[in-house]
Amino acid sequence: MRALYDVPAPAKLNLFLHITGQRSDGYHLLQSVFMLIDWCDTLHFDLRSDGRITREDLATPLPPDDLTLRAAHALQAAAGGSLGAHIGVHKRVPAQAGMGGGSSDAATALLALNRLWGLNLPRTQLETIGLQLGADVPFFLRGRNAWVEGIGDIIRPLELEQELPRSRFAVVKPEAGLDTKSIFSHQALKRDSACATISGFAAAHYQFGKNDLQPVAQALCPEIEQALQWLESKGLKSRMTGSGSAVFAPMPHAVDLQDAPSAWQVRSCENLAVHPLEGWAAD
Known part of the structure; x- marks a missing residue:
């Protein structure tokens, strides 16, 4: 195999995000549901035999040492491999949006x-x-x-009645x-939400919970409030995803x-039941 082209990296939305505490090391404890959507970056990979890893930005310019390059170097080091790659990144998922674009590119x-x-x-x-x-x-x-909790390290796939309707x-x-x-780090951030249950989420799905980060984010970024109000003017119930600044309804x-x-x-997106690359690595 010499190349892999048109490889997707989908974004995610946080359907809710509750902060339930903070550990002594400063990490916050959270509960959330992460949902994949069809707003995707596209990556292209060409094999290099010289061991070098290079990147070409095909749309939005990326930082010199973005997560895609860091992931490639980390995998190369962990496997002790001698092969390299040239990676083309067509960036569509916006940065600083709370949509996981960089993490998805790395995965x-x-x-x-x-x-x-x-x-x-x-x-x-x-x-x-x-x-x-x-x-x-x-x-x-x-x-x-998935239902996600802890510091983001506890990941449970949604199954049966928990699964999200299209x-x-x-x-x-x-x-x-x-x-x-x-x-x-903001002092006004709510850090004591009651623990939710996955069964409670399954009973409400898209109407469940709230985003505890949203009040602080709105204070820091007035455009979030404007975007929320714009969606509300369309008769839609909106909230922020992740740590913002993107909002959805x-x-x-x-x-x-x-x-x-x-x-x-602005995009009209559909949720995905599974990642397009599911099965690319064995369990």
């Missing part, structure tokens, strides 16, 4: 290079590598919508972004999204 790089380099490492080993890159990477490697969502990324650290009926401010990124 896709691990899965694709594991195959391109013929390493055949099991998914559990890829997860160990991925966790060193970011807390969300193992979720994308597992490839299923739906469409309006997803809006305002021009401004948000730094995750600025939210989690289920669309039970067709909605015209064409009149959004030109600087915003």
